[in-house]
Amino acid sequence: MDTLDSSKGKMLRERLKRGDLVPFIGVYDVFSALLAAETHDALFISGFGFSASHYGLPDEGFIAWSDLLDFVGRVRAVLPSQHLLVDIDDGYCDTAVACHVARSLVDCPVVFNQIAGGKSPVCRLEELGGHGASLVIYSTPCLFAAQSAVRSALANLIAADGSLAAAVAKGETLAACNEVLNRNLNRIHS
Numbered sequence: 001m002d003t004l005d006s007s008k009g010k011m012l013r014e015r016l017k018r019g020d021l022v023p024f025i026g027v028y029d030v031f032s033a034l035l036a037a038e039t040h041d042a043l044f045i046s047g048f049g050f051s052a053s054h055y056g057l058p059d060e061g062f063i064a065w066s067d068l069l070d071f072v073g074r075v076r077a078v079l080p081s082q083h084l085l086v087d088i089d090d091g092y093c094d095t096a097v098a099c100h101v102a103r104s105l106v107d108c109p110v111v112f113n114q115i116a117g118g119k120s121p122v123c124r125l126e127e128l129g130g131h132g133a134s135l136v137i138y139s140t141p142c143l144f145a146a147q148s149a150v151r152s153a154l155a156n157l158i159a160a161d162g163s164l165a166a167a168v169a170k171g172e173t174l175a176a177c178n179e180v181l182n183r184n185l186n187r188i189h190s
Contacts, residue, residue, distance in 0.1 A: 008081075008083055008084075011083075012042075012083050013154060016135070017159075019134070020134070021125055021128065021129040021134060021135075022042050022083070022134065022135050022136070023040065023137075023148065024040075024042040024043060024044035024083070024085050024124060024135065024138065025039075025042065025043055025044060025057040025141065025142065026043075026045075026046045026048075026049055026137065026138050026139035026140050026142055027043050027044070027045060027049065027075070027142050027160070028042045028050065028052065028142055028143045028146070029053050030071075030074050030075055031080070031180070031181075032081075032142040032143075032146065033075045033079055034079070034180055034181075034183075035142070035180065037079050037082050041081070041082055041083060042083040042084075042085070043075070043079070043083070043084055043085070043086045044084075044087070044137045044139050045068075045071065045072060045075065045084060045087065046059075046080060046087045046137075046139035046140065047059040047063055047087045048087075048115075048139060048143070049087070049139065049140060049142070049143045050063060050067075050068060050071060051063050053143065054067060054071065065088070068088070069085070070109065072084065072086055074104050077188075078182050078187070078188060085137065088128065113137055115140050115184060116140060116141065116144055131161045150167045153167065153172070170177045
């Protein structure tokens with residue numbers, strides 16, 4: 001484990017010892033990770049989001065561990081200061097592979113995984129903290145928002161007979177996207 005990973009783990013353990021409630025925001029690609037990192041320092045890489053965005057398939061055993069490690073490496077490369085929690089489910093049904101994947105990632109405990117429409121009750125951070133939770137995972141809000149936004153954008157494009165005027169009016173432009181990407185480029189080169 002490198003020094004950065006060790007210091008990130010130490011910082012997270014210190015926050016938990018202080019009793020801080022740490023929400024982890026689920027991301028599904030590097031761009032969603034950049035956006036989530038603008039407001040949160042803890043990110044969750046879920047099998048569900050990764051499988052949906054990388055393969056277009058449900059999280060039912062299709063993920064190759066090497067693909068997941070490559071993805072985590074790309075996120076870590078652009079966001080070296082964020083806490084990352086990675087879902088490896090059952091360790092790919094093989095003890096040796098599970099150990100290899102776990103050694104390749106920074107590990108931390110999981111307390112509460114909140115998924116919109118999932119089996120867990122919908123709770124506010126205050127409620128979870130009151131029940132002793134220290135880590136909260138929001139595994140799917142970026143993915144679900146992207147799904148809704150893509151569907152909405154395509155419906156608007158069809159309704160506007162191919163005109164992008166409405167998107168431009170809302171600030172959904174190449175310049176706005178490049179602003180996020182250039183901030184990342186500047187962070188990498190600073």
